[in-house]
Amino acid sequence: MMNKSDAASGAASGAAVIVEQLHVKRGRVPVLDDLSLAVPRGRIVGLLGPSGSGKTTLMRAIVGVQVVQSGTIEVLGVPAGTRALRKRVGYVTQQASVYDDLTVRQNLAYFRRILGAPASDVDRVIERTDLGSVAARLAGSLSGGQRSRVSLAAALLGTPEVLVLDEPTVGLDPVLRVELWGLFRSLADDGTTLLVSSHVMDEAKRCDRLLLMRDGALLADDTVRGVLEVTGTDDVEQAFLRLIERGEPDLRPRLETEAPR
Numbered sequence: 001m002m003n004k005s006d007a008a009s010g011a012a013s014g015a016a017v018i019v020e021q022l023h024v025k026r027g028r029v030p031v032l033d034d035l036s037l038a039v040p041r042g043r044i045v046g047l048l049g050p051s052g053s054g055k056t057t058l059m060r061a062i063v064g065v066q067v068v069q070s071g072t073i074e075v076l077g078v079p080a081g082t083r084a085l086r087k088r089v090g091y092v093t094q095q096a097s098v099y100d101d102l103t104v105r106q107n108l109a110y111f112r113r114i115l116g117a118p119a120s121d122v123d124r125v126i127e128r129t130d131l132g133s134v135a136a137r138l139a140g141s142l143s144g145g146q147r148s149r150v151s152l153a154a155a156l157l158g159t160p161e162v163l164v165l166d167e168p169t170v171g172l173d174p175v176l177r178v179e180l181w182g183l184f185r186s187l188a189d190d191g192t193t194l195l196v197s198s199h200v201m202d203e204a205k206r207c208d209r210l211l212l213m214r215d216g217a218l219l220a221d222d223t224v225r226g227v228l229e230v231t232g233t234d235d236v237e238q239a240f241l242r243l244i245e246r247g248e249p250d251l252r253p254r255l256e257t258e259a260p261r
């Protein structure tokens with residue numbers, strides 16, 4: 001597990017997100033328990049774990065909309081939730097947040113104006129998310145997959161440096177899922193940092209690094225290869241089960257230089 005000095009070394013290596021000793025309760029229930037981690041810049045980091053393990057809570061904390069009990073979260077060198085991060089961090093929640101009575105283009109034009117992003121951004125994000133053929137349609141008439149792509153397009157307005165995506169592929173058919181992961185990879189290639197949650201272990205192999213969560217704690221923070229090696233399996237789902245069986249996690253975060261692209 002990452003300890004305080006590891007997280008500090010994340011700062012030294014220019015991590016996009018550094019979480020140190022984070023404790024979060026929701027209601028009276030502790031949901032995140034002494035979490036420390038770093039998300040390297042320009043990489044796709046998969047946040048995986050069963051339902052209720054705390055993925056959404058961690059993402060909310062990173063984008064600055066979650067009350068936290070203690071600990072620190074730095075995003076792009078400043079505290080999470082700082083106003084200046086509004087344009088630099090994009091967040092897509094599990095529920096598509098679009099106006100059904102506006103067209104795709106009108107939705108994006110509206111969010112573009114609120115954000116103060118350049119007018120040309122609307123066409124750019126429509127193209128990037130392959131929404132051109134439905135741009136003139138009311139969002140309410142779109143399929144679930146198309147609607148979630150509109151949310152993603154909205155998050156790409158202003159070209160954020162960090163994208164936090166909560167289960168972006170849930171409910172999508174395999175073809176769309178592959179397409180979306182292709183888009184994530186091209187964004188990372190352009191330098192965007194992506195934190196992507198999923199409970200589909202299959203998607204883990206598409207990430208540069210994995211954070212495996214269970215019951216509000218990290219079971220692993222490593223490259224895909226590292227997770228597989230240390231658990232002696234060739235399957236992330238099996239690796240996850242083995243880590244649970246072991247109880248005491250023995251994975252140490254690997255240095256960023258070891259992460260394969």
Ligand SMILES: Nc1ncnc2c1ncn2[C@@H]1O[C@H](COP(=O)(O)OP(=O)(O)OP(=O)(O)O)[C@@H](O)[C@H]1O
Nearest residue numbers: 026027031049050051052053054055056057058199
């Ligand atoms: N508004 C809330 N009030 C109280 N407890 C909550 C609230 N939202 C979530 N929780 C609890 O916090 C824990 C973590 O929830 P969270 O949504 O972060 O998990 P998750 O890993 O994202 O789950 P999923 O994959 O189902 O989205 C769960 O036990 C959940 O019941």
